[in-house]
Amino acid sequence: MKNRLKVLRAERDWSQQDLAARLEVSRQSVNAIETGRYDPSLPLAFRIADIFDMTIEEIFLREEEPRAD
């Protein structure tokens, strides 16, 4: 799943380690989520959203689905 984590992190001048410490997860977790290799659970997604003071939808982008028509 695409997300804006890297940009949001850079805007605050946080390293992956900084964000990982705030989320109480490993740096590898932040890296995997950021690069789209791993989709976080709903509780973790909410924690990420809380830290950036945004909604989940503002951070994680919906995949483009082919239109039925």
Place this chain on the structure above:
Amino acid sequence: MRERVLSAASSDRPRGRSPYLWVVLYLVAMGIVGTLKLTDAINGPTGFILLALATGLLIPIARQRTAGCASKAMVDYNRRVLVSSFGYALGLGIAVTLWDNYELSRPVVFAISLLPTLPTFGVIWAMARYLAEEQDEYLRHRTIMAALIALGFVLALGIFWGFLEMFELVPHVWAWWVLPVWAIGLGFAQLWQKVRDA
């Protein structure tokens, strides 16, 4: 902005020697001890003592917490596996030495077969505890995937070898090999994950 992002990402790597270095050194030590034993350069008990000593190379991995490279659950897992590995080498050494040198009754043989077996149960228990105790969902997910890859490796190799053995193309292999083969599969899977995540 882009430079700032790249700069942030590049400064994120944890410091400290890679645990894979110690694993490789441990495997090399095992290989050397195995070669010495196969060429009869050392006797059985000496080989098992050296094998037990070689597990000391895994101590730096069990002490990773000080370097900040691993979660608490992973540090506990490494410590438990280290203790189990030491117990395995020691138990195997005692069991083989007794088997080679004494005429043992069946109940005693049953008892000594437990000496290397119980520590391997410790390894399985350590993995189960790790999956239960790991608080980082991504690390837990990664370990589960590696364990499943290792399981697929064991099943595929075991089935293939079984039929090759049935048609007398390869020699018989004792069933306890499933754990070392699974561990090798786990190691390769984790190495692949490490390279992919780099």
